[in-house]
Amino acid sequence: MDGKYVKYRLGKSYGFQSLVYLLAFACIVPLLAILFYIIRAGITKINWHFLVNIPKPVGESGGGIANALVGSIIIILVAAVIAVPIGILAGVYLSEHRKGRLAYWCRLSTDILQGVPSIVIGIVAYFWLVRPWDIGFIHHRGGFSALSGSVALAIMMLPIIVRSTEETLKLLPDSLREAALALGMPFHRVMFKVIIPVGISGILSGIMLSVARITGETAPLLFTAFGNPYLSVNIGKPMQSLPLLIFNYATSPYQDWLNLAWGASLILLVWVLFLNIFTKVITRKWKVQF
Amino acid sequence: MESTILKSRNFNASFGTNHVVKNVNIDIPRNHIIAVMGPSGCGKTTYLRCINRMHELIPGATSNGEMKLNDEDVYQMHPIFVRLKIGMVFQRPNPFPNLSIYDNVIAGYKLNGIKLPKGERDGIVERSLTKVALWKEVKDSLNKKGSFLSGGQQQRLCIARTVAMEPEMILFDEPTSALDPISTSTVEELFHELKANYTLVIVTHNMQQAARVSDKTAFFYMGELVEYDETKIMFTNPKDNRTQNYITGRFS
Ligand SMILES: Nc1ncnc2c1ncn2[C@@H]1O[C@H](COP(=O)(O)OP(=O)(O)OP(=O)(O)O)[C@@H](O)[C@H]1O
Ligand SMILES: [Mg+2]
Numbered sequence: 001m002d003g004k005y006v007k008y009r010l011g012k013s014y015g016f017q018s019l020v021y022l023l024a025f026a027c028i029v030p031l032l033a034i035l036f037y038i039i040r041a042g043i044t045k046i047n048w049h050f051l052v053n054i055p056k057p058v059g060e061s062g063g064g065i066a067n068a069l070v071g072s073i074i075i076i077l078v079a080a081v082i083a084v085p086i087g088i089l090a091g092v093y094l095s096e097h098r099k100g101r102l103a104y105w106c107r108l109s110t111d112i113l114q115g116v117p118s119i120v121i122g123i124v125a126y127f128w129l130v131r132p133w134d135i136g137f138i139h140h141r142g143g144f145s146a147l148s149g150s151v152a153l154a155i156m157m158l159p160i161i162v163r164s165t166e167e168t169l170k171l172l173p174d175s176l177r178e179a180a181l182a183l184g185m186p187f188h189r190v191m192f193k194v195i196i197p198v199g200i201s202g203i204l205s206g207i208m209l210s211v212a213r214i215t216g217e218t219a220p221l222l223f224t225a226f227g228n229p230y231l232s233v234n235i236g237k238p239m240q241s242l243p244l245l246i247f248n249y250a251t252s253p254y255q256d257w258l259n260l261a262w263g264a265s266l267i268l269l270v271w272v273l274f275l276n277i278f279t280k281v282i283t284r285k286w287k288v289q290f
Numbered sequence: 291m292e293s294t295i296l297k298s299r300n301f302n303a304s305f306g307t308n309h310v311v312k313n314v315n316i317d318i319p320r321n322h323i324i325a326v327m328g329p330s331g332c333g334k335t336t337y338l339r340c341i342n343r344m345h346e347l348i349p350g351a352t353s354n355g356e357m358k359l360n361d362e363d364v365y366q367m368h369p370i371f372v373r374l375k376i377g378m379v380f381q382r383p384n385p386f387p388n389l390s391i392y393d394n395v396i397a398g399y400k401l402n403g404i405k406l407p408k409g410e411r412d413g414i415v416e417r418s419l420t421k422v423a424l425w426k427e428v429k430d431s432l433n434k435k436g437s438f439l440s441g442g443q444q445q446r447l448c449i450a451r452t453v454a455m456e457p458e459m460i461l462f463d464e465p466t467s468a469l470d471p472i473s474t475s476t477v478e479e480l481f482h483e484l485k486a487n488y489t490l491v492i493v494t495h496n497m498q499q500a501a502r503v504s505d506k507t508a509f510f511y512m513g514e515l516v517e518y519d520e521t522k523i524m525f526t527n528p529k530d531n532r533t534q535n536y537i538t539g540r541f542s
Contacts, residue, residue: 099349175384179448182344183398183455184374193401198388288387289437 035269042266045259054231055249061256065264067231068245071146074233075225075241076211078150083157084207090158091165091203092191098170110159118156122220125152130224146232146239149225153217157210164206168199173290201286205279212275216268218243242268295320295459295489296341301355303333303340305348310336312513314355318459318506323485325500325521326493328510329536334493337510338461341491342376343369359458374398377452381464383444385436385451392432394447395419398455418454422446422480442473449480453488460484462492466499478503497537501525509533 053064090106097103125148132142176198180190196203221227226238227248233239242264250261296318303311311333318324326334339345340353343364357364364372385394386401395415399406406414415432419425424446428439436447445465452460466474481490481503494500500507500521507524509517509532517524517533528534 173384175380175382176386178344178347178378178380179384179386180397180401181347182342182373182378182380183401183451184370184372185398185401186370189401189403194386194388198386289435290387 038262038265038269041262042264042269045263046266050260050263055229055245055260056256058254058257063256063260065242065245065260065267067228067240068242068264069267070231070233071225071228071239072215072241072243074235075146075150075153075221075239076215078147078235079153079157079214080207080211082150082154083161083210087158087161087207087210088165088196088203090162092169092196094162094166095169106162110162113155114159114163117219118152118217119219121155122152122223125149125155125220126223144224144226144238146225146235146237149221149239149241150235152220152224153214156214156217156220157207160210160213161203161206164209165199165203168202168206169195171202172199198288201283201288204286205283208275208279208282212272212279215272215275216243218247222247242271292319292322294318295360297356297358297361299356299358301337301340301353301357303336303345303353304351305336306350310513311340311353314515316508316515316518318489318491320489321485321487322505323481323490323492323503325504325507326491326510327495327497327500327507327536328516330495332510333513334510335463338378338463338491338493341459341461342378343372344378374455375458377455377457377460379445379448379452379460379462379465382468383441383448385439385444385447387435387437389436390433391428391436391439391447394436395450395454397451414454418450419447421453421483422450423476423483424450440473442469442476445469445473445477446480449477449484453484457488459489459491462490464493464495467495474499497525509536511536 049062050064051069052066053062054067055065056063090110094103094106129140129148129151130142130144133140172195176194177190180194185193221241221244225241225244227244228238228240231240246261246264246268249257249264252258294317296316298314298316301311301314302309314337326338328334336345341357341364345351345353346369353365359367359372359375386397389397392415393400395418396406396411399411399414416425416429419428424443427443428434428447436444439447445468449460449465466477469477478499481492484490492500492504504521506519507521508515509524509528509530511532517528517530519529524533525537528537
């Protein structure tokens with residue numbers, strides 16, 4: 001064959017390879033840019049004072065984000081308490097009943113739920129829990145509350161937990177289930193003592209990812225948890241959270257408040273990065289070897 | 291005196307409309323080893339799984355007919371009791387990968403929530419592992435995960451786990467087909483030991499194995515129990531020519 005032709009093809013191949021590298025690098029650029037920008041703007045704002053104080057009123061300098069930090073943790077914990085048991089059990093159900101009408105509808109609705117915009121979920125939570133309603137014998141007083149925010153976030157976590165649990169458990173060999181059943185174990189024990197423990201790393205990683213996913217959600221909290229300039233731990237009352245604080249303070253004209261927003265952004269970012277790395281570690285460490 | 295432990299009459303099993311086990315009649319004597327042979331797909335596994343009611347766990351699987359353990363109808367008992375009385379060992383060793391060797395042996399108690407004092411548990415673990423000739427090999431690594439053992443050791447661990455529950459019968463579905471020859475002969479020796487306390491039903495494709503270990507042999511063909519007799523007779527003087535053809539290797 002003609003040497004020139006081979007060279008031409010090699011050249012083309014190198015060109016293509018470089019393009020692939022370039023595009024792969026292009027995927028990293030936005031993350032690096034965000035990291036760089038937020039770290040540069042936020043790192044100088046973060047200190048101990050920043051973490052343990054609540055925002056100061058306009059005009060006073062200093063202040064911190066303790067109320068938002070505590071609020072975010074509480075709201076997410078409550079959301080997890082609601083979503084994790086339901087999500088795992090639904091995932092177990094789906095992995096055990098591959099066919100069947102209920103399984104079909106359950107799968108379909110989790111898929112759809114995954115695509116519902118968070119603001120719509122927020123509105124639904126608002127209508128259920130924040131607005132007062134009265135059906136004769138039950139009077140719901142309503143009002144903004146951390147709990148209503150948690151419910152909205154729990155609805156967003158659900159599909160992620162359900163599907164990751166289902167996918168994890170489906171991959172476990174049937175021989176595991178049969179080994180347990182052949183020892184005379186009832187179904188619920190097979191699930192809770194064998195199937196879930198063996199699949200725990202996959203289930204946990206689904207939970208962590210769902211937490212990472214909702215950590216920065218602002219829209220559903222706007223008209224549920226609402227925000228609170230003070231430190232509050234009462235889930236029946238409005239509560240501050242990191243994304244709400246960023247949303248409110250970043251658009252204010254006061255430099256001190258802008259600083260708080262930058263610092264809070266960095267904390268949020270670190271939180272999400274940490275969750276992602278932690279997820280990778282537990283999936284590797286807790287993975288059960290067959 | 292031979293007493294019958296398991297009795298099937300007109301037993302049938304199907305997957306949906308696929309009639310797989312047809313009208314099986316068999317009497318299994320206590321403390322004997324029964325080999326079950328037959329060409330691939332003839333329903334050996336299916337029949338075996340009907341004995342301890344594992345068959346019904348498959349969606350669409352049905353069965354009918356009489357299956358009696360000590361004159362008690364297996365299909366009237368709760369499946370959990372049936373499986374406690376009739377243990378099962380699978381083709382591929384399947385120890386619980388999340389449990390230690392110790393916990394694997396005691397799994398039937400531990401995972402069923404049966405609390406035993408430590409001394410009693412230790413006793414069960416040692417006795418069961420000794421019965422399957424694994425105690426010496428693993429007594430210093432009882433806390434290691436069961437999945438670190440070799441295939442043959444894992445299979446003996448699975449037998450120990452079944453033996454620990456003190457069942458009356460143990461069903462084996464091609465228990466040595468995933469093992470090397472040395473592990474296979476260890477497991478075969480084990481069968482002779484276990485015979486004193488348990489009744490064993492062993493599905494095998496290995497005719498030498500059936501001839502070596504079993505007292506009686508059942509030959510299945512296309513879902514029917516074609517012939518069932520003393521192993522010696524089955525291998526030297528079978529009555530049905532389908533058995534004869536199979537044993538002489540005319541079809542597999
Ligand atoms: N889970 C299942 N679902 C539907 N049909 C099945 C299933 N398992 C087995 N069958 C069918 O039942 C028939 C008997 O299968 P079975 O596993 O009992 O055969 P076998 O004698 O154990 O064969 P082998 O020696 O290959 O293990 C086969 O024709 C197979 O197609
Ligand atoms: Mg089989």
